[in-house]
Amino acid sequence: MSDEVVTEGEDLADPIVDAPGYDETESLVGLWGHPLHAMSVAFPVALTFCTFGADALYWWSGELFWARAAIWAAGTAFLFGLAAGATGTAELLLVPGIRIRAPAWTHMVIAVLLLSLLGANWGYRLQGYEAAVLPYGILLSGFSVLVVMVTGWHGGKLVFDYRLGTSKGN
């Protein structure tokens, strides 16, 4: 009985494996083979944390400086996030082996949620950057930190587990 189960299991195959271009996963959007997406994601990740840090320091100290630092960090996190999103989207659409894998699309969905949060956080502050910090600014920043961690972790999974956007070497 148990032998049958094993045999059946061995016969199962993921149909995606047979799709044309399944093994074509090398990055096409890069400089001399170095993927632009990997280079550009560091900025929105770091700036998202900076926004939360500046908000927390404003809450703690009441210094106007930190509210100004927070609006700049929020704005640049969003703009660099858009740039990272553009390089990631190009990679997703252009590379057949990335396009066909569901986890790549999952990463895009999480990333779009992140970009929406970053845009909302910045736009909200444009109406008055000091009043915006407490409570909604810092709440948006805190939520963005959680979502950027998930986005970055999941992006890393695409590279380290599925080897997407990597070189096969020479």
Ligand code: HEM
């Ligand atoms: C919005 C659309 C996005 C798409 C379609 C996308 C797609 C991808 C793809 C296909 C990869 C695999 C590596 C590659 O092919 O270059 C990747 C990796 C990654 N992504 Fe995204 N991405 C997007 C946005 C973002 C954003 C906004 C962030 C973070 C702020 C992010 C963080 C990461 C990280 C950290 C990696 C791993 C990079 C590495 O370790 O080399 N992605 N992404």
